[in-house]
Amino acid sequence: MFQPERFSINHGKYSAAVEVISVAGQTIYRVVFSNNMQMLILTRATNSNAGRFWTSVPEGRQELAEEVGALIESNIRQKA
Amino acid sequence: MCYYNGQKVTHSEFIRLKNLEKALANYDFLNMPVQSGFDYGANAVLKRIPGKMDFEIVQMEWGFLRGNPKKWPFFKTREDVSKMRSGYKDEKGKFHPSINFLNAMGEELLLPDKVYRDAALNRRCLILSSGFFEWRHIFPKNKRTGEPLKTAVKYPYHIGMRDKEYFYMAGISEEWTDLNTGEHVETDAIITTAANKVMEQVHNSKKRMPTILSEDLAWEWLFGNLSEERITEIATSQVPWEEMEVYPVAKDFKTALEPAARFTYEDLEELELT
Numbered sequence: 001m002f003q004p005e006r007f008s009i010n011h012g013k014y015s016a017a018v019e020v021i022s023v024a025g026q027t028i029y030r031v032v033f034s035n036n037m038q039m040l041i042l043t044r045a046t047n048s049n050a051g052r053f054w055t056s057v058p059e060g061r062q063e064l065a066e067e068v069g070a071l072i073e074s075n076i077r078q079k080a
Numbered sequence: 081m082c083y084y085n086g087q088k089v090t091h092s093e094f095i096r097l098k099n100l101e102k103a104l105a106n107y108d109f110l111n112m113p114v115q116s117g118f119d120y121g122a123n124a125v126l127k128r129i130p131g132k133m134d135f136e137i138v139q140m141e142w143g144f145l146r147g148n149p150k151k152w153p154f155f156k157t158r159e160d161v162s163k164m165r166s167g168y169k170d171e172k173g174k175f176h177p178s179i180n181f182l183n184a185m186g187e188e189l190l191l192p193d194k195v196y197r198d199a200a201l202n203r204r205c206l207i208l209s210s211g212f213f214e215w216r217h218i219f220p221k222n223k224r225t226g227e228p229l230k231t232a233v234k235y236p237y238h239i240g241m242r243d244k245e246y247f248y249m250a251g252i253s254e255e256w257t258d259l260n261t262g263e264h265v266e267t268d269a270i271i272t273t274a275a276n277k278v279m280e281q282v283h284n285s286k287k288r289m290p291t292i293l294s295e296d297l298a299w300e301w302l303f304g305n306l307s308e309e310r311i312t313e314i315a316t317s318q319v320p321w322e323e324m325e326v327y328p329v330a331k332d333f334k335t336a337l338e339p340a341a342r343f344t345y346e347d348l349e350e351l352e353l354t
Contacts, residue, residue, distance in 0.1 A: 023107060023137055026100055041104060045097055048088040055085045058101045062085040 007079075009071040018072055028057065031068055042069055107139045123268055125251060126206040128302050135302060137208070144181035144269035145256035146195060153179070153195065156259045184252060184269040186291055186315030190308050196269060199252035200311055204301050207249040207270055211240035211340055212290065213333065214283040218348070235348055236333055237282045238340045240325045241292065248298040250291040250315055271315045278321035281351045292319040326351065 005020040014037060019030040031040040042065050045055045054069025056062060082094040089097070107124075125140045145161060146154050155161045167178035181195065189200040217232035241247045250271040257264045271291040275282075279289040293301055293314070300306070301314055328348060333339040 021137060023100075023103060026096075028100070028104070043097070043100060045084065045087070045089060046093050048090055053087055055087065055097065057097065057104055059085045062087070065085065 007075050009068065009075055011067070011071060016068070018075075029072055040064060040068060042072070044069075123251075124208040125253065125266075125268055126208060126248070126302065127253065127266075128205070133303055138266060140205075140253060140266040140268040142182060142270070143267055144184070144196065144199070144252070144254055145265070145267045147255050147257065149259070155256075158258050158261070158263060181269055183272045183288075183290075185288075186250070186271045186273045186312065189252075189271065189315050190312060196252055199254050199269075200315070201308075203253045204311075205251045205253045205268060206293070206298050206302055207251040207268065208246055209249055209290075210246055211238050213238055213329070213339070214279070214289075215285070216282045216328075217285045232285075235345060236329050236331060237326055238329045238333075238342075239279070239282065240340075241319070242323055242325045248293045250293055250301050273316045273318055276318045276321040276324075278324055278326055278351060278353060282326060289318075291315055291317060293317070294319075321353075
């Protein structure tokens with residue numbers, strides 16, 4: 001019943017466990033890295049041109065958010 | 081137009097992301113393993129979205145506080161709550177022992193005038209847990225007489241469910257507001273039932289355990305239109321002991337880096353698990 005749906009992602013520099021959680025009615029991705037990097041929370045957002053992008057919540061780790069978001073997206077597509 | 085993380089977003093998207101940020105800042109459980117604590121900490125709770133077959137995960141304060149000022153026990157302020165939870169002396173010097181509303185006995189949930197009755201009928205929830213701790217009391221024998229000593233030696237145990245990272249405990253919730261400051265919290269109590277074979281040996285002082293629910297029972301507890309009889313039936317159900325994973329942990333587990341790490345005590349008898 002309660003997901004978190006869970007999966008792991010691997011990047012050359014790190015690997016991480018990802019949990020998909022619904023919080024306050026919205027989907028977030030909780031990313032726990034296997035090294036000492038601080039946990040990252042991501043969500044999908046919409047920019048002013050109606051394009052979708054990955055962003056960290058809170059702000060401040062956008063580059064990593066886009067990198068990890070792309071890995072998550074690729075994982076989700078593989079499963080679909 | 082505004083910017084979030086350097087991306088141009090609409091006002092409404094900006095507000096949504098900022099609201100999400102605020103919501104997450106209040107959810108301590110996202111930064112820690114999900115676990116039931118001993119203090120009045122935060123629980124991760126699955127709460128039904130009213131009118132929908134859907135739920136959200138929210139954070140609640142463990143320790144049920146009644147929200148209706150007209151019904152006992154109602155505590156007006158956070159200070160009153162703290163006094164109630166830790167015990168206090170009144171102006172006349174009379175000591176009032178602590179009262180805790182952490183756990184609600186499944187057998188008594190629906191008794192008339194029971195504190196938890198309304199919540200059990202209307203606000204059932206699921207406490208998400210990855211494991212919990214209980215103390216086993218062992219009474220060493222007097223070396224001369226062979227009689228058990230009066231003071232027990234206590235050994236902490238970690239209890240989880242085999243092959244499950246998360247499981248559900250039956251719970252009930254209630255909203256409470258501090259009448260002075262306006263602080264508003266959702267609070268919960270964990271339902272307990274009679275201990276099963278393994279928990280009788282671990283929590284041997286009280287012989288109780290949380291009501292741990294299977295996926296099907298959890299669904300029914302949260303979404304079912306249940307009769308009083310069925311509520312009591314689920315609230316007093318016992319998870320099979322064979323599904324539990326139980327082992328001792330270090331006595332300083334509360335402050336340990338890995339509280340749930342297995343620990344071996346030379347002098348501790350094994351549990352009887354056959």
